[in-house]
Structures are given as C-alpha cells and as structure tokens.
Amino acid sequence: MAKSIKKKEQPIILITNDDGVTAPGIRNLVEAVKDLGKVVVVAPDKPQSGMGHAITIGFPLRLQRVHLMDDVETWQCSGTPADCVKLAVDKVLHRKPDICLSGINHGANHSINVIYSGTMSAAIEASIESIPSVGFSLLNYSMEADFSGAKQYARQIVQQLLKGKQDKHLCLNVNFPNVDASLIKGVKVCRQAYAKYVEDFDERKDPSGKSYYWLTGEFKNFDKGKDTDVWALEHNFVSVVPVQFDLTDYKVKKKLETKLKF
Amino acid sequence: MAKSIKKKEQPIILITNDDGVTAPGIRNLVEAVKDLGKVVVVAPDKPQSGMGHAITIGFPLRLQRVHLMDDVETWQCSGTPADCVKLAVDKVLHRKPDICLSGINHGANHSINVIYSGTMSAAIEASIESIPSVGFSLLNYSMEADFSGAKQYARQIVQQLLKGKQDKHLCLNVNFPNVDASLIKGVKVCRQAYAKYVEDFDERKDPSGKSYYWLTGEFKNFDKGKDTDVWALEHNFVSVVPVQFDLTDYKVKKKLETKLKF
Numbered sequence: 001m002a003k004s005i006k007k008k009e010q011p012i013i014l015i016t017n018d019d020g021v022t023a024p025g026i027r028n029l030v031e032a033v034k035d036l037g038k039v040v041v042v043a044p045d046k047p048q049s050g051m052g053h054a055i056t057i058g059f060p061l062r063l064q065r066v067h068l069m070d071d072v073e074t075w076q077c078s079g080t081p082a083d084c085v086k087l088a089v090d091k092v093l094h095r096k097p098d099i100c101l102s103g104i105n106h107g108a109n110h111s112i113n114v115i116y117s118g119t120m121s122a123a124i125e126a127s128i129e130s131i132p133s134v135g136f137s138l139l140n141y142s143m144e145a146d147f148s149g150a151k152q153y154a155r156q157i158v159q160q161l162l163k164g165k166q167d168k169h170l171c172l173n174v175n176f177p178n179v180d181a182s183l184i185k186g187v188k189v190c191r192q193a194y195a196k197y198v199e200d201f202d203e204r205k206d207p208s209g210k211s212y213y214w215l216t217g218e219f220k221n222f223d224k225g226k227d228t229d230v231w232a233l234e235h236n237f238v239s240v241v242p243v244q245f246d247l248t249d250y251k252v253k254k255k256l257e258t259k260l261k262f
Numbered sequence: 263m264a265k266s267i268k269k270k271e272q273p274i275i276l277i278t279n280d281d282g283v284t285a286p287g288i289r290n291l292v293e294a295v296k297d298l299g300k301v302v303v304v305a306p307d308k309p310q311s312g313m314g315h316a317i318t319i320g321f322p323l324r325l326q327r328v329h330l331m332d333d334v335e336t337w338q339c340s341g342t343p344a345d346c347v348k349l350a351v352d353k354v355l356h357r358k359p360d361i362c363l364s365g366i367n368h369g370a371n372h373s374i375n376v377i378y379s380g381t382m383s384a385a386i387e388a389s390i391e392s393i394p395s396v397g398f399s400l401l402n403y404s405m406e407a408d409f410s411g412a413k414q415y416a417r418q419i420v421q422q423l424l425k426g427k428q429d430k431h432l433c434l435n436v437n438f439p440n441v442d443a444s445l446i447k448g449v450k451v452c453r454q455a456y457a458k459y460v461e462d463f464d465e466r467k468d469p470s471g472k473s474y475y476w477l478t479g480e481f482k483n484f485d486k487g488k489d490t491d492v493w494a495l496e497h498n499f500v501s502v503v504p505v506q507f508d509l510t511d512y513k514v515k516k517k518l519e520t521k522l523k524f
Contacts, residue, residue, distance in 0.1 A: 054313045061474065128458055155323070163420075173509075196390055213322055215345070249433075253452075
C-alpha cells in the first residue's frame with residue numbers, strides 16, 4: 001500500500017527529442033533523471049533536426065512501443081517533435097505530465113537556433129499546453145559525444161524544477177558547453193544572443209546536369225553582450241534562457257500604432 | 263536611359279508562401295503589389311502548411327523556373343518556406359530584396375498559429391536576414407476564397423512600408439477577416455492573443471488492424487483582451503501584429519536569476 005501511494009506521488013516526466021529515439025542524447029537524459037519520477041519516452045522514429053515547430057497535418061501519425069531500456073515505457077512516433085508531445089499527452093499518458101524534457105540534443109540550440117530547433121519546438125509545444133518544459137542541448141554534434149557534464153547539470157536543473165511549483169508556461173532552453181564536466185563553471189540565466197548563420201548554398205550538378213543546392217552556413221555572433229547564452233557557453237557556463245511563445249514585439253507595436261495610417 | 267534609371271530605383275519585392283506556387287493566395291498577392299516594384303516569386307513546389315520554421319538540412323534543394331503570370335519572374339523550390347527565402351537571396355536575387363512578402367495564406371495565422379505557420383516562418387526568416395517582411399493570411403481555408411478585401415489592404419500596407427525606411431528586422435503578421443471588402447472596418451495594430459488548439463487525435467485502424475492517428479483540434483481563445491489579433495478579426499478589422507525572433511522571456515529571466523541555485 002505504501003508503495004502504491006509513493007508511486008502516485010511520483011511526478012510524470014515526459015521525455016522526447018529531435019534526433020530520434022535511438023540517439024545517445026535521449027538515453028543520457030533518461031539515465032540522468034530516471035529516479036526523479038516516472039519517465040515515459042515518446043520520441044521521433046527518425047532524426048528530425050531543423051524541423052522547427054512543424055506539425056503533421058496532411059498525414060496521419062503512427063505510434064509504436066519500443067525498448068529503450070528496462071523499466072522505461074518508450075514509444076516511437078512517425079511525426080515531428082511537436083507531434084510527439086501532442087500525441088504523448090492525448091494517447092500515451094492520457095494526462096499532462098508534470099514536466100516535459102527534450103534532448104539532450106546533439107548540437108547547439110543557443111541564440112537563433114531556438115527558431116529552427118526541433119528539440120526546442122517540443123519544449124515550446126509543451127509550454128503552450130501548460131506543461132513546464134526544458135530543452136537540453138550539448139555543443140557537440142557527434143554521436144560519440146561525452147554527456148557526463150550535461151547529465152550532471154540536467155539532473156540538478158530538473159530536481160530544482162520538480163521541487164517547487166513552476167509557472168505552467170515555463171520553458172527553458174538549456175545548452176551545455178562541450179568541455180569536461182570538471183571545467184564547467186556553473187549555470188547562468190541568459191538572454192538569447194543576437195547571432196545568425198551567414199548562409200550560402202553549395203551548387204552541384206546531378207548526373208543529368210541539373211543543379212541542386214546544399215545549405216551551408218557559418219555561424220556569426222553579432223552580440224557583444226555578456227548576458228547572452230553564447231557568451232556564457234564560450235566561458236564554460238551552462239546557459240539557461242527562459243523562452244516564450246508570445247512573439248509580439250511590444251516596442252515596435254507602440255511605434256506602429258502612431259506610424260501606420262489608413 | 264531614363265528607363266534604366268527608373269528600373270534601378272524600383273524596390274525589389276520577394277514573394278513566397280506556404281501553400282505552394284500554384285495557390286490562388288500567392289497569385290492575388292502578386293497582383294496586389296505588382297506595380298509597386300520588381301516582383302520576384304520563389305515559392306514551394308507543394309503545400310507546406312504547418313511546417314513551422316523547418317529548414318532542409320538532410321537533403322539538397324531544387325529550384326525551377328516556372329510561369330505564374332506574364333512579366334513576373336517565378337521559381338518553385340523543393341524546400342520549406344524558410345528555405346525559399348534563403349535560396350532566393352543567395353541564388354535568385356543575389357542580393358537582399360527591399361521587402362519580403364509571404365502569403366496570402368489560405369487560413370488564419372493569428373494568435374498561436376504564428377508558431378506553426380509556414381507563411382510566418384518565411385517572413386521571420388527574412389527578418390532574421392535583415393529584410394523587412396510581412397506575412398499575410400486570410401481567415402478562409404478555401405481555394406475559392408474571395409481575396410478582394412485582402413488585396414486592397416495588403417497593397418496599402420506594402421505601399422506604406424515601401425515609402426519610409428523600416429527597421430531592418432520589422433516583421434508583421436497581418437490577418438484579414440473573412441468578410442466582404444466593404445465590411446472591413448480598418449487596420450488595427452495588435453498583440454498576439456493567448457489562444458491555442460485543444461487537441462485530440464482521431465484514432466483509426468488501417469486494413470491490417472494497426473492504429474494510426476489524425477490530428478484534430480478545436481481553436482480556443484483564452485484571451486479576453488480587446489487589443490489582440492483575435493478580437494480585431496472578430497470585429498472585422500485587419501490585424502497587424504509586429505513579430506520578433508528574440509524568444510527570451512525577460513520577466514521570467516529576472517525571476518530565475520534569484521530562484522535557480524547551484
């Protein structure tokens with residue numbers, strides 16, 4: 001009886017990502033928080049990087065039970081990261097989880113990356129659904145990346161969030177520097193740096209002579225502030241940026257109210 | 263000579279959308295602004311609704327010259343709306359346009375729709391690239407929708423923006439009510455309403471008995487404010503919401519600075 005009461009009190013932790021259910025990053029995240037609540041994984045069945053906040057509206061979705069590790073209920077979904085959150089709430093959990101975690105992404109989601117990121121779109125989707133959420137990303141694209149520092153800090157952050165009552169729309173974009181755990185200096189709450197990709201397309205010819213284009217780009221930080229995520233990461237801090245889904249630019253709104261004339 | 267000087271002075275207007283190059287909405291937008299500058303169209307070769315801010319990173323892109331209407335250079339692209347903007351700047355225009363317009367979308371992009379919208383992701387992508395931009399949407403999903411009011415107001419808005427110098431990151435989310443042009447009361451600068459879809463999945467069985475899920479949802483406005491886009495549209499105004507790509511929630515940032523402890 002005591003056991004069942006304890007079980008009921010366990011927070012439900014929904015975990016997803018955008019690299020797909022087989023990526024090392026999600027396994028590391030599950031390992032990091034597994035004993036903090038009841039973990040349920042619903043993640044894409046294939047990589048979904050760069051999917052932004054895409055949702056699937058022209059096709060139906062599939063959901064399949066798979067094995068990720070013992071004692072962790074895991075499902076793979078044919079949709080985007082945002083789809084995974086929606087489907088998890090409606091068809092797997094049949095309730096809202098206490099927190100939704102996304103990642104750990106293989107690669108940075110600081111600064112402007114938040115806009116393109118499938119990892120962050122899952123977290124933002126949860127926050128729209130009034131579920132506090134965190135997206136985690138490590139500044140290393142390799143499938144062999146060392147997640148030990150990331151795991152340690154991800155666990156601490158989730159522990160703190162589960163302790164108190166959080167804003168229902170809380171959404172954190174957390175990035176980990178790509179350094180040994182012993183070199184991480186701590187956690188910094190930051191703003192999103194103004195940085196972007198200076199893009200280019202690599203034009204090639206197919207065997208029949210027709211052109212095709214590969215997107216390439218160089219990351220460029222235009223922001224000299226010391227309160228940004230890029231600055232924090234460059235100085236070996238874990239960056240935490242609170243993210244909102246109200247995109248209204250209130251400063252420009254005020255200007256336009258007097259400027260636009262009809 | 264005079265003619266060539268005049269041509270040089272013409273603003274370059276890049277037009278894209280998310281319903282694809284063959285959609286009536288984009289044709290109506292081109293018609294509305296055709297004589298305000300040199301219009302170049304680079305739009306998806308297929309519908310891309312709900313693509314959010316997806317970009318194509320695992321596949322190369324194709325670009326093909328097509329005919330939309332006489333005297334309008336038009337290209338179709340195999341990528342997402344955000345890809346279209348990137349590719350247009352780098353491989354079609356070889357420069358930044360003076361303005362980027364996206365739409366006219368068949369269906370609403372007010373309130374939370376801005377997050378899922380391919381139309382708005384193209385506009386936001388342009389604003390990241392320091393190109394002033396506007397996404398236009400009509401509250402009617404039909405391919406037979408009447409765009410006459412939308413055209414009239416879209417033209418007025420673009421005319422005003424081309425007259426003065428705009429903030430390089432200006433990005434407007436413009437929605438038109440689905441009423442006869444004569445019933446439109448004017449233009450209102452608004453904030454994004456707090457509204458969302460209360461979602462549900464319609465579970466069905468395929469011929470071999472396996473489940474698949476269709477996303478369905480009911481739109482629900484939780485926002486009683488009279489300064490929102492949803493309110494304006496319900497009262498037959500054209501809504502204009504200025505949109506930003508800095509997602510930092512500064513209020514929550516301040517709270518977290520004292521709350522998170524490591």
